[in-house]
Amino acid sequence: MSLLVKGGTVVGPTGTQVADVLVEGERIVALLDPQYAGPVQADEVIDATGKYVVPGGIDAHTHMELPFGGTAASDTFDTGTRAAAFGGTTTIIDFAVQRTGEVVQDGLAAWHAKAEGNCHVDYAFHMILGGVDADALKAMDQLVADEGITSFKLFMAYPGVFYSDDGQILRAMQTARENGAMIMMHAENGIAIDVLVQQALARGETDPIHHGLTRPTALEAEATNRAIALAEVAQDCPLYIVHLSASQALEHVAAARDDGRNVFAETCPQYLYLTLEDQLGAPGFEGAKWVCSTPLRSKHESHARDLWKGLRSNDLAIVSTDHCPFCFKDQKELGRGDFSKIPNGIGGVEHRVDLVYQGVVDGQLSLERWVETIATTPARMFGLYPRKGVIQPGADGDLVVYNPNGTTRISAETHHMNLDHSAYEGFEVKGRVDTVISRGTVIVADGNYHGRKGHGRYLRRGLSSYLV
Amino acid sequence: MSLLVKGGTVVGPTGTQVADVLVEGERIVALLDPQYAGPVQADEVIDATGKYVVPGGIDAHTHMELPFGGTAASDTFDTGTRAAAFGGTTTIIDFAVQRTGEVVQDGLAAWHAKAEGNCHVDYAFHMILGGVDADALKAMDQLVADEGITSFKLFMAYPGVFYSDDGQILRAMQTARENGAMIMMHAENGIAIDVLVQQALARGETDPIHHGLTRPTALEAEATNRAIALAEVAQDCPLYIVHLSASQALEHVAAARDDGRNVFAETCPQYLYLTLEDQLGAPGFEGAKWVCSTPLRSKHESHARDLWKGLRSNDLAIVSTDHCPFCFKDQKELGRGDFSKIPNGIGGVEHRVDLVYQGVVDGQLSLERWVETIATTPARMFGLYPRKGVIQPGADGDLVVYNPNGTTRISAETHHMNLDHSAYEGFEVKGRVDTVISRGTVIVADGNYHGRKGHGRYLRRGLSSYLV
Amino acid sequence: MSLLVKGGTVVGPTGTQVADVLVEGERIVALLDPQYAGPVQADEVIDATGKYVVPGGIDAHTHMELPFGGTAASDTFDTGTRAAAFGGTTTIIDFAVQRTGEVVQDGLAAWHAKAEGNCHVDYAFHMILGGVDADALKAMDQLVADEGITSFKLFMAYPGVFYSDDGQILRAMQTARENGAMIMMHAENGIAIDVLVQQALARGETDPIHHGLTRPTALEAEATNRAIALAEVAQDCPLYIVHLSASQALEHVAAARDDGRNVFAETCPQYLYLTLEDQLGAPGFEGAKWVCSTPLRSKHESHARDLWKGLRSNDLAIVSTDHCPFCFKDQKELGRGDFSKIPNGIGGVEHRVDLVYQGVVDGQLSLERWVETIATTPARMFGLYPRKGVIQPGADGDLVVYNPNGTTRISAETHHMNLDHSAYEGFEVKGRVDTVISRGTVIVADGNYHGRKGHGRYLRRGLSSYLV
Amino acid sequence: MSLLVKGGTVVGPTGTQVADVLVEGERIVALLDPQYAGPVQADEVIDATGKYVVPGGIDAHTHMELPFGGTAASDTFDTGTRAAAFGGTTTIIDFAVQRTGEVVQDGLAAWHAKAEGNCHVDYAFHMILGGVDADALKAMDQLVADEGITSFKLFMAYPGVFYSDDGQILRAMQTARENGAMIMMHAENGIAIDVLVQQALARGETDPIHHGLTRPTALEAEATNRAIALAEVAQDCPLYIVHLSASQALEHVAAARDDGRNVFAETCPQYLYLTLEDQLGAPGFEGAKWVCSTPLRSKHESHARDLWKGLRSNDLAIVSTDHCPFCFKDQKELGRGDFSKIPNGIGGVEHRVDLVYQGVVDGQLSLERWVETIATTPARMFGLYPRKGVIQPGADGDLVVYNPNGTTRISAETHHMNLDHSAYEGFEVKGRVDTVISRGTVIVADGNYHGRKGHGRYLRRGLSSYLV
């Protein structure tokens, strides 16, 4: 079975080129000059003339079915990866979870059980370590060696659930430095935040906006700096800051990078487009839809502008979604009268490719950086390259034909995520996913779904190839 | 009883002036032009011609009789304040101690019991909070209101003894922000350090130098930054970093100060003159004499140079000693075979005025900054001004006549501290304390002692007058 | 003749103290405890109870009778120093001028001729070097050695009139490094600015606001950085940036100071209170009143806030006025239709002490910094200390009794400068100059003038005592 | 005519992949999976198994036959481009020259005359503007529109020859901002440097090392900052700093880049490997071989380490050679007794690819960054992409087969440049150019030359595609 994507403008990390892409079976076998490619035969031909051909998107940060406070994220691996496919994302890296007191491998097994046979696109796992002890450190080595899991997320927040103290963080970083893994960090000073939260609640400040007000930027910046310092003490352990939202945190990342350190960061579409006042501060309890951590930041400061700048300068390497949807009804509503009980998370796995492309339209980002931040860099950062994230012979046939002249309207009424609202309700952005190909199979075409549950395979990842 | 110090060069924070100082009873009553002062009568006249007349030194950081690991600092308030007097220091601010689990007021009472009637020079107390809880927060208010204690020291190290977590620190800072007190911080990430210490010991690295190697500069800088961030969250609570030793920590302080923040720091003579390699790394167990925290830093980096620079630029406001002497025999020796058991501390209360004056001789510091860093700024910083730290009518008659042409040789054989060795053994510095006057009484003259135990009084301090 | 200022609160650079000040003849001879001072006799007694007693103000930057484009600054040394006296300023340092092509000593002689016998308060001179060549370099040495002129102003703007190229600047700095003088710098990239000015005029942009728009902050910051770099190449020649107005320039100064360099800066009241939009951008030609260089900055940026911060942190050492008044009628009007022809300058010598005190009222500055920035630091910076800028025996009897409960209204109708408008028209500030004493003589009391032309004497200055 | 490079490891900017490269005529027509490529036919097959296949190197900074002080650079376009070919460089961008007072187009014509028919590899031109006036500004537009010249070099040094003042620089930047061109800057404060040079010569300091000592890093950093500021005033005109050598200059570039600005920089192999002391300070007149501007920097500072770091972090985008060879005999010797008369320049066009690859061997750089800094980024930066700098269909068939197991010894005895010495004499580096292909033609194979004079064609360049 062969597939030829003809006449499109292939967007790579260094520029664009009109070229034909030939897929045989599941893999790309040739990139061809369109003139020369004339005689090439293929079972199926897709005409991409006037459109962009980009590597399938990789969302490096999702939480399908994540349990939270008695409920769970509303997207299963089935619904979530199908929605991802609609949005041009052909790989997700989800977070398997070890909570404090649990066995790492059990957590991983549970995640495999949720995902296996249910995914529409390929998937891999990071491992959340909620309890760093001697067993967990050993488990890190084992997961790297045997399970294709080469990145571990730690939390500087959520004591009793996910929190690691600085000694645990240091030990995990030392282990990662040895086995080559990446440490991912939820960088918020949760110990101090919990004081602010309790004080706010005690003052009767229970509305969703107080979720944001009790998580000041200074405490994201502080934790970011601390993580960078601990990684330095761990002999420059590779470090990846997740869901960076604040200008001040970005400054710490930029300084470390200017210093030549292996420090990286991602941001998420919500921080590029949504704000503390306009969304999280929506009247009444409406703001609960936008409760996530790190929180949305104030529009009176320059966060969004600075985050776009960071994406241009590569001080921010990746845009992930931190997809963690909770329905408003029955889920978000658990926090009525107490913002600290609102399940944390925003659903966005379906819209990332479009929302970042809007940055291209707005002059915030080049086409090349669009492709890097949504596909190529996630692949390199997390050991999926050159199988994913690039259009070249040998790579998987994961391709998106993207129509720059199309338009995407975002609404809960039309999206495919299992979510009763949309964080981006009413957004209309330029550009539109036209055709999505996963390992040589067309799974989305013209807005119609041709994929199937179980098509997606687990990806054993190698070590990061992005280190300096 | 009146005393006239005649013809000396009075050194103030903005310059020098030949002037006569008239003391009546315990207080200065006049500053006089020498010509005009001719007819002024006094019971006693000291000729200070050709010498400097400076405010009595204030050592804002001492630990008399501090218990540590089953032993206690070898200087009592008696021996320690007498030694201080010899060195031109007429006020000390010692640290009363609340350990984790103890009642703050009990700790204070214990400290009063040690000091009362035993001091040769005036004394005041900071309060160490080793356990921030609701009672301790209330105690802070009470000590500020009733006890003349307006500064509280917290530790980011020593879990189980002194350590406060970031939530406790934040609460104490919020309380200080309300009642006007200063938070003093031991800024080292002790949680991470303890991991490094255990790992070093497990590798058999037990010599004194490993005390320094397991307390890397990155973890002092990190903690310094964290303390500054928490103070920002506490609405710019005044913050004072104690015993700053590393260039990288200084950079964080300087940045906060450039930002207009109420962030201050002190360093100590040991960081200006002694190094990881030359002292702490002395052969065998000798280095134990120089085990203190923060540790001595590497001579291959630019710490001492940067600290002098910080003293010039006022990014470092004060030179204190962190005087905490332990004899080599029986005390330091407790740590043979395990550096982590070596009592931490260096004795220096006697030599601070001379060691900083040597910076003037070396061109590191102006005369004005000498006086500011050893006397005027401690007084302003810690609520003793204008009673102490300045030569003007109304101030206490605490004066030092300092001979710039004298020489001071430092040796355990000649010093007055109760200590069987000297951290500065063999140092010979230019300048010499000539006469020391405490509240109008000459207590040291020409190297002879004229003071008495019990002369020193407890000083109730007001709030800092140094805030911006 | 003796004078006793009784019961006032003396404000010094480190704090306040109630004390009596005794002046005999022209000099202070004693500072006395009020109780002890009881029996002291004086010919005249001023009751300062409830008021501040501060050293007479020193305005380190004035331009009396400065020629500019065919006209001259409207205040003579007579009118200008009388106005200064009314505002509590008892010393001015004016700029003698050498223009390109002129002989330095001739310029100085001309300035002496203007000033001699005409001044109401003491005066000194800086020397503007508009043409650095071998003769001028020699003249620098001579002025330092013989004339009591120890500071030289260079211009990075105004080619053909005052401009020095970087080679000339370097040579002058090397000379200053040798003879101990201070280099003062007008730091704007005038070569680039002149291009912008010509382009604006060519586009028909002739209104006063274009004076500001063609002098962007980036070109003040650039020149400031360049001056600092050249001073570094000149072996750390002392450097003083005049009339600093932009946050970005302040950052360069702060960085150099963090580095321990002898780099200093002043700002002026106009940059603390007035803005590009509200004053310079006033309708029609009105804005001409506020044409000065560096220009007023945008209120949409944080310049004023940052300048106050710099004054707190001492990254800005001094507030001077750059007093250079031109009447609106016939003078400012020369630039109707061409902003580049508007005489540059703002009159303010009368209001500096009050306008900075307003910063104290507003919580921007401590009392101590008020006194430092208006009196003590100018004296130290420019070699007038300890004769001026301090209240202590031996200093000149220059005193201001300042009433914190008074109010000052600023208006052209009531001010004493020879100026037909006021840059601060309608300002009402808290605090009021009560009594002004110059060298032991009361020259202003209760708003009435008791001084006389010719009372003011030329001050030969020494080298700066403010270097680190 | 077709050529198949088989089995090599193609190194691209994001990673490596084993792939076959098919060239038809002068252009690449396909990238193929080796297995799939089996049946592909080609006239010539090169086995690259075990070797790297990289895009032909692009040296963006050469000076063939550059006149200097009565002599001229010793390599003609013939000898220089042949040497380049030997070293794996298949494109050079040379600097056509307008001197002060000359007509831009005349200078360009002269350069075409030198190059046409003489080049062994493709070539393009930047234009040096030595005299920015109205005609030159118009010429900039014309060269961009008609001549394929889209980058213009200005000098902040060399008054009377190449120097532009800041007004000229600003005007040229404004013009570039309009027409899309890149401004390249020789960033040294030549006005101040000339003072230092004259002073050194006057002191009798005539040896080559004084060339370096009179060009301090502070004056490179200053000029770099100034160029960045002027580019900001010119509405963010794209700016490219040439031959950056000093850490302090790099810091300014990094800060601008962190700020999201279109500021770029190159360094050169000499700054990565050679030092002020070891080469420029060689005994006697030997150091003349290493006289170049910016000069070699001190080994006692961290310049080389920082430059490698900058290459990793992309704060340095490109490694060029600034190839400008002068023979020791008769040329460098012109400066005996006066270092300022030594022709400035180092010959290195032949060794750049190898010297940067040594950075890969030493762990300083990834393979990807090697290819970016020597080929891909120069192509993107200077409007040659996607014709040059990338291996993909449509690109020119410029390929280098590079043997990582080979060794390259550098010596004047074996190099192909017309130069009687080598700046890298005796260097032995890992890695070796195996085969060089220019537009589909093998021109170097196994150390033998198969190319010909005249094969190289002039490349009209487009605008930079590297802007953010």
Ligand SMILES: [Zn+2]
């Ligand atoms: Zn998280």
Ligand SMILES: [Zn+2]
């Ligand atoms: Zn997450």
Ligand SMILES: [Zn+2]
């Ligand atoms: Zn500072």
Ligand SMILES: [Zn+2]
């Ligand atoms: Zn201590």
Ligand SMILES: [Zn+2]
């Ligand atoms: Zn000026």
Ligand SMILES: [Zn+2]
């Ligand atoms: Zn002026």
Ligand SMILES: [Zn+2]
């Ligand atoms: Zn950067």
Ligand SMILES: [Zn+2]
């Ligand atoms: Zn060049």
